Amino acid sequence: MTDPVKPIGQLVKAGRIEKNYTQQQLAELSGISLRSVQRIESGQVSPRRYTLNLLADILETDFSERQPVPEATSNNFSRERRLILSIGLGLLWLLLGLAYVFQSPFFPETAFELMLYIAGFLTTYLVVLWRLWR
Known part of the structure; x- marks a missing residue:
């Protein structure tokens, strides 16, 4: 079982390896770019909820239970x-x-x-x- 405090990128990578997918295969299956998959796995970006749900469906896992992703708010200005x-x-x-x-x-x-x-x-x-x- 995976550690619930692992960054989401590590969870995506572990799920991909468990399914024996390459990053290229995961990118093709999900419809997102190879570079996006690489950046998610390396922790350079935090995926949006839609992308995370898409990856979770392909990898047959549920990332939201392990590490919730905050919803983006349109009113939140930096x-x-x-x-x-x-x-x-x-x-x-x-x-x-x-x-x-x-x-x-x-x-x-x-x-x-x-x-x-x-x-x-x-x-x-x-x-x-x-x-x-x-």
């Missing part, structure tokens, strides 16, 4: 992506706000109107950032 979005949205928002101010000959008529405009502008931007980063 820190780097959030920073890029934050800066990009801020610059875009600033350009749109300035375009509105410069195109209008009568806005703002007073400093108070300008301050209200800036406060609304910043509040909207902060709400967007808060939702992005929570």
Whole structure:
């Protein structure tokens, strides 16, 4: 029996060897590339659930019981992506706000109107950032 803490690549490799398949044969049977099989077995990549289920069917085993694969979430942004979005949205928002101010000959008529405009502008931007980063 295999150790439940083994990386998934080692489990795929053990299953492939147990079935006497080469990496090329496993790639052809599964419809994934030879390079993908090699990268999964070496632990360079973690296969998606679909790929893992496909390999499990071919190798007649169940990898999910031994080592669950987390489901990918569409809302899960990396820190780097959030920073890029934050800066990009801020610059875009600033350009749109300035375009509105410069195109209008009568806005703002007073400093108070300008301050209200800036406060609304910043509040909207902060709400967007808060939702992005929570």
